[in-house]
Amino acid sequence: LLASRDNFKITEGPKEPVTAAMDHINANYMNKLTLHEISDKLHVNSSYLSRRFKEKTGMSITDYINHFKIEKAKNLLQSTTIPIVHIAYNLGYTDQNYFTRIFKQFTGQTPSEYRNRSK
Numbered sequence: 775l776l777a778s779r780d781n782f783k784i785t786e787g788p789k790e791p792v793t794a795a796m797d798h799i800n801a802n803y804m805n806k807l808t809l810h811e812i813s814d815k816l817h818v819n820s821s822y823l824s825r826r827f828k829e830k831t832g833m834s835i836t837d838y839i840n841h842f843k844i845e846k847a848k849n850l851l852q853s854t855t856i857p858i859v860h861i862a863y864n865l866g867y868t869d870q871n872y873f874t875r876i877f878k879q880f881t882g883q884t885p886s887e888y889r890n891r892s893k
Contacts, residue, residue, distance in 0.1 A: 791818045792830045796838070803842055806866045809835050843867070844880045851889040858885045 794816050799807060812835065813820035827835045843865045850861050862873035862885075877885050 791816055791823050792827050795823060795827060795835060796831075799835075799839055799842055803839070803846060804864060804866050806868065807839050840876050841880065844877055847873075847877060847885065848881070848888065851885055852892040858889075861885070 795812050798812055798815060809820050809824055813823045816823065824835055827833075827838070831838060833841070847861055847865055850856055850864075851858075856864075858874075859870045862870045865873070867873035867876070874884055877883075877888070881888055883891065
């Protein structure tokens with residue numbers, strides 16, 4: 775199951791900043807995303823967006839970004855033979871070691887272990 779804003783209980787309308795942030799993340803996950811870049815794009819204060827995002831989703835915007843990317847990575851690791859380094863770069867991670875560390879933090883396994891156990 776891929777992460778999406780539908781997996782989280784949001785009670786806001788489509789123009790609310792949290793929903794707009796999730797939509798932006800979902801559409802741009804292949805890029806390096808930061809709270810400041812997203813808040814600038816949405817023309818809202820980054821502290822306000824961060825606070826609202828945590829209130830509405832129960833997680834920080836950075837955790838949501840990483841969660842979304844790791845769910846994409848898990849799908850690619852299971853369904854393709856794309857090298858892990860390419861998966862990392864395609865998800866906006868410029869450092870494979872950082873990607874591996876984040877992946878292990880979320881799954882308890884390295885990407886290689888996950889791929890091998892998914893076969």
